[in-house]
Amino acid sequence: MTLIIRIFKAFFLCSLIAGLIGCSDRDLIDHASRKEKKADNSVSSNSFSKIINAGKLKVVTRYSAVTYYIGPDGKKGFEYDLVSAFADAYGLDVEIILKDSIHQVLKAVESGEADLAAAGISRKEAKDEKYSFGPTYQKVRQEVICHRNDVMPKNIIDLSNYNFVVTSGSNYADKLSDLKRKQPELRWLEQEYTAEQLLEMVADKEIECTVADSNIFETNRRYLPELEVAMSLTEEQELSWVIKKNSKKLSEALIYWMNHYAEDGKLHHLEDQYYGHYTIFDYVNIRVFHRRIQSRLPKFRKLFEMAGEEYGVPWTTLAAQSYQESYWNPKARSPTGVRGLMMLTLATARSMGYKSRVSPENSIFGGARYLARLIDQVSPNVKGKDRLWFALAAYNVGMGHVHDAQTLAYSQGKDPNLWKDVREVLPLLSQKKYYKKSKYGYARGMEPVRYVQRIREFKGILELQSSVEMEKLLFQEVDVKL
Numbered sequence: 251m252t253l254i255i256r257i258f259k260a261f262f263l264c265s266l267i268a269g270l271i272g273c274s275d276r277d278l279i280d281h282a283s284r285k286e287k288k289a290d291n292s293v294s295s296n297s298f299s300k301i302i303n304a305g306k307l308k309v310v311t312r313y314s315a316v317t318y319y320i321g322p323d324g325k326k327g328f329e330y331d332l333v334s335a336f337a338d339a340y341g342l343d344v345e346i347i348l349k350d351s352i353h354q355v356l357k358a359v360e361s362g363e364a365d366l367a368a369a370g371i372s373r374k375e376a377k378d379e380k381y382s383f384g385p386t387y388q389k390v391r392q393e394v395i396c397h398r399n400d401v402m403p404k405n406i407i408d409l410s411n412y413n414f415v416v417t418s419g420s421n422y423a424d425k426l427s428d429l430k431r432k433q434p435e436l437r438w439l440e441q442e443y444t445a446e447q448l449l450e451m452v453a454d455k456e457i458e459c460t461v462a463d464s465n466i467f468e469t470n471r472r473y474l475p476e477l478e479v480a481m482s483l484t485e486e487q488e489l490s491w492v493i494k495k496n497s498k499k500l501s502e503a504l505i506y507w508m509n510h511y512a513e514d515g516k517l518h519h520l521e522d523q524y525y526g527h528y529t530i531f532d533y534v535n536i537r538v539f540h541r542r543i544q545s546r547l548p549k550f551r552k553l554f555e556m557a558g559e560e561y562g563v564p565w566t567t568l569a570a571q572s573y574q575e576s577y578w579n580p581k582a583r584s585p586t587g588v589r590g591l592m593m594l595t596l597a598t599a600r601s602m603g604y605k606s607r608v609s610p611e612n613s614i615f616g617g618a619r620y621l622a623r624l625i626d627q628v629s630p631n632v633k634g635k636d637r638l639w640f641a642l643a644a645y646n647v648g649m650g651h652v653h654d655a656q657t658l659a660y661s662q663g664k665d666p667n668l669w670k671d672v673r674e675v676l677p678l679l680s681q682k683k684y685y686k687k688s689k690y691g692y693a694r695g696m697e698p699v700r701y702v703q704r705i706r707e708f709k710g711i712l713e714l715q716s717s718v719e720m721e722k723l724l725f726q727e728v729d730v731k732l
Contacts, residue, residue: 297497297499297500298497298499298500298502298503299499301342301365301500302340302341302342305341305342305343306342306343306344306345307333307336307337307340307342307343307344307345307365307366308345308347308363308364308365308366309333309337309344309345309346309347309364309365309366309367309368310347310348310349310355310358310359310363310364310366310367310368310369311327311329311330311346311347311348311349311355311367311368311369312348312349312350312351312352312355312369312444313348313444314327314370314444314445314446314466315327315446315466315469315470315473315714316328316329316370316465316466316469316524317329317330317368317369317370318330318346318348319714319717325346326713326717328465328520328521328524328525329368329369329370330346330368331520331523331524332368332387332517332520333366333368333491335511335516335520336504336507336508336511339507339510339511340503340507347363347364349369350444351417351419351442351444352369352371352419352420352421353419355367355369355371355492356371356381356492359381359492359493359494360380360381360494362494365493365497365500366384366491366492366493366500366504367491367492367493368491369492370390370463370465370466370489371489371490371491371492372390372421372463372487372488372489372490373386373487373488373489373490374421374424374487379495380494380495381492381493381494381495382492382493382494382495382497382501383490383491383492383493383501384490384491384492384493384501384504384505384508385490385504385505385508385509386488386489386490387489387490387491387508387517388465388488388489388521389486389487389488389489390463390464390465390466390486390487390489391463391464391482391483391484391485391486391487392421392422392425392461392462392463392464392482392483392484392487393461393462393463393464393467393479393480393481393482393483394409394459394460394461394479394480394481394482394483395449395452395459395460395461395462395467395477395478395479395480396412396452396458396459396477396478396480397452397453397455397458397476397477397478398476398477398478398533399476400455400458402478402480403459403480403481404481405481406429406433406436406481406483407433407435407436409436409437409438409459410435410436410437410438412458412459413439413457413458413459414437414438414439414457414458414459414460415438415439415440415441415443415448415451415457415459415460416438416439416440416441416448416460416461417440417441417442417443417444417445417448418440418441418442419440420445421487422445422461422462422483423438423440425461425483425484426438426461426483429483445460445461445462445463445466446462446466446470448460448462449462449466449467449470449474449477450474452474452476452477453474453476453477459480461483463487465525467479468525469524469525469710469714470714472536472707472710472711472714473711473714473715475533475536475537475540491504515665515668518670519668519670522669522670523634523635536707536711539573539708539711540711542573542577542578543711543712543715546577546578546579547569547578549578549610550569550572550578550580550591550610550614551565551569553610553611553614553615554568554569554572554614556615557614557615557617557618557619558618560615560618561618561619561621561622562622563618563621563622563625563638564709566709566712566713566716567621567638567705567709568592568614568617568618568621569708569709569712570705570706570707570708570709570712571592571617571621571642571645571705572591572592572614572617573708574701574704574705574708575591575592575593575617576590576591576592576593578591579591580608580609580610580613581608588607589607589608589613590607590608590609590610590612590613591610591613591614591617592613592614592616592617592618592620594607594613594616594617594620598616598620599612599613599616601620602615602616602619602620603616603619604616620645621641621642621645624641624644624645624649625637625638625641627641627644627649628640628641628644629656629667631666631667632667632668633667636667636668636669639669639673639702639706640652640669640672642698642701642702642705643669643672643673643676643698643699643701643702644698646697646698646701646702647676647693647694647695647697647698647701648690648693650689650690651676651679651688651690651693651695651698652672652676652698653689653690654679654685654688654689654690654693655672655675655676655679655695656672657688657689658675658678658679658684658688659671659672659674659675662675669702673699673702675695676693676695676696676698676699677695677696677699678695679692679693679695680692680693680694680695680696
């Protein structure tokens with residue numbers, strides 16, 4: 251999936267010099283303070299000065315795979331991480347307010363219940379004069395989604411012959427209403443479901459088609475591989491945060507920060523963390539993976555959870571890596587002699603303190619310990635989740651080749667501490683003109699790139715699955731109390 255980020259032009263002093271010396275978080279806070287001192291004393295109830303003084307940013311959002319959810323490792327979501335980064339820059343805590351629909355999200359902003367809406371909202375979706383927008387951070391298309399095994403509608407008029415349902419009061423419904431003016435035959439149903447719920451209904455063949463944003467589809471199709479795009483309903487639309495119309499200072503702070511965040515490459519980096527592994531969709535392999543989540547994973551899940559807790563590695567990472575290594579087959583063996591759920595070499599298993607690689611417990615704990623050791627060996631200049639991607643690549647190809655790739659990335663003007671840059675040059679290590687100059691020589695560089703990509707994909711599916719399980723348990727607890 252290609253996501254196009256529009257970066258607002260800098261118009262503040264720090265923005266003008268960010269490319270040369272950068273701006274600190276302290277600069278951002280000082281900037282906010284200076285701007286507020288120049289403001290009229292009659293500030294609105296939603297002014298940025300009051301948010302700064304309170305030390306808290308109230309953010310309204312909704313549950314979805316692209317906005318906010320609770321995964322096995324805690325709070326997640328592209329929107330959540332992005333708005334948390336903004337809050338951190340200004341020294342603010344984030345208070346999450348959850349609503350069930352975009353309509354309720356916007357009402358929370360209008361009433362002052364929330365300072366800001368970060369819920370994957372397009373500018374057309376909040377076109378009321380009561381609202382204003384932060385900078386655009388992503389562009390998406392509205393897409394018609396159907397079941398891959400059904401006959402797909404060929405055009406807009408065809409949709410009238412399908413059980414076609416969209417979220418009531420959504421921008422999807424607004425777009426269809428616009429199309430109906432030109433195509434009076436167009437028919438659809440509107441129901442009080444989220445786009446994600448309707449996608450599940452399509453996958454379960456409860457309805458035939460629906461509409462969702464392209465980023466929502468790309469994220470959910472890994473969890474619901476039966477989904478397929480029939481057609482695009484719109485051109486690209488801009489996603490932005492929503493604030494009240496009179497929140498001028500908050501708007502300035504958002505634009506100022508987003509410019510700085512983007513110029514530092516952090517916006518692109520965050521996008522890569524969430525969407526960078528969505529390249530080629532393999533329906534057959536993903537479908538098999540889902541079946542094995544039910545048939546094989548339950549035998550080993552507790553061991554993954556225990557090993558993950560002991561070595562500080564998310565259990566979903568270990569389970570995803572194990573699937574990539576052995577398809578959760580404890581007796582797996584490769585022609586090179588690696589064996590077990592984590593496909594350890596004999597030397598590695600012994601160095602981790604284990605003799606038997608076929609034992610599921612030994613293999614999982616040995617693999618977890620080895621991965622944790624590799625994470626510690628990654629350069630301290632590599633930050634965040636990139637440390638995990640580097641370590642996984644080293645698990646596959648060796649840390650020496652990863653270091654060679656970092657050196658090569660630097661020589662080509664790329665950032666040797668970002669996985670998105672290093673993965674571009676790793677495949678070059680199989681070419682003579684590059685590996686002759688590298689310390690550790692030839693490497694099948696494309697292999698670790700694909701290895702990490704698939705693990706990230708499997709990990710994402712397991713996290714979504716786990717979040718659904720947690721929600722079900724939560725609702726069960728509520729039912730019991732009632």
